Amino acid sequence: QWRGAFDRLAPYRRCIAPDFMGLGYSEVPERQSVAPAAQAAMLAALLDALRVGQVDIVASDSGGAVAQLFLVHYPERVRTMLLTDCDTEPNSPPPMIKPVLDMANAGTLADDTAKWLTDKNLARATFGAAVYHDPAILTDDIIEYYVTPMVSTPLRRKQYHAFHKALAPNPLAGIEATLRRSTVPVRMVWGSADTIFPVADAAYLDRTFARSLGVRQVPGGKLFFQEEFPDVIAEEARGLWRVG
Secondary structure, X not given: OOHHHHHHHOOOOOOOOOOOOOOOOXXXXXXXOXXXXXXXXXXXXXXXXXXXXXXXXXXXXXXXXXXXXXHHHOHHXXXXXXXXXXXXXOEOOOHHHHHHHHHHHHOOHHHHHHHHHHOHHHHXXXXXXXXXXXXXXXXXXXXXXXXXXXXXXXXXXXXXXXXXXXXXXXXXXXXXXXXXXXXXXXXXXXXXXXXXXXXXXXHHHHHHOOOEEEEEEEOOOOOXXXXXXXXXXXXXXXXXXXXX
């Protein structure tokens, strides 16, 4: 998702893109929680292992929720934060993903997702249309790369379901007061056409963070606009970091 931004930002910062437990290629122990709070703790442990002190966080979607939890629990480790379309306390989980959560609770989500491996056009017509301005960006190779780790073994399917089941009840409940006290500079970049996390969510974050640096809307952008408009991410990150 961030590969285009990486190419543009690597000259200015060390870029690290960790797998979320339950969604990527990293192997996760069977009894390990994959809930948002556990993901935030995992990030702290990863940074410890890499001997990284402070970070400039760039996050989207459920990653934005984890980024906010990370800020709440490890405020001294966050230098800046760039948030794109993501959960907020008043909108987490967003109503539009309820069918996905229902399938996870019913144990059918992995089977439904696996269909995309044999019907790439179905992936573009459903998932692609929901989160990309141009679903054609989802080439067959990208679909294979994204879907395979989540459905390749019984354990990975179980963890894929667990990831989604842990999104309700609201993992961000009660954090607003702490976010309001944060002194971290935060910038929002938001797809104007996102129906899952509408621009009103960006406005909420802008009001909440004391050091908000405002909101930039990306015309036509949807939830995964970062892949289609990496120049926007790179430009905004460099501006936030005051480099380049």
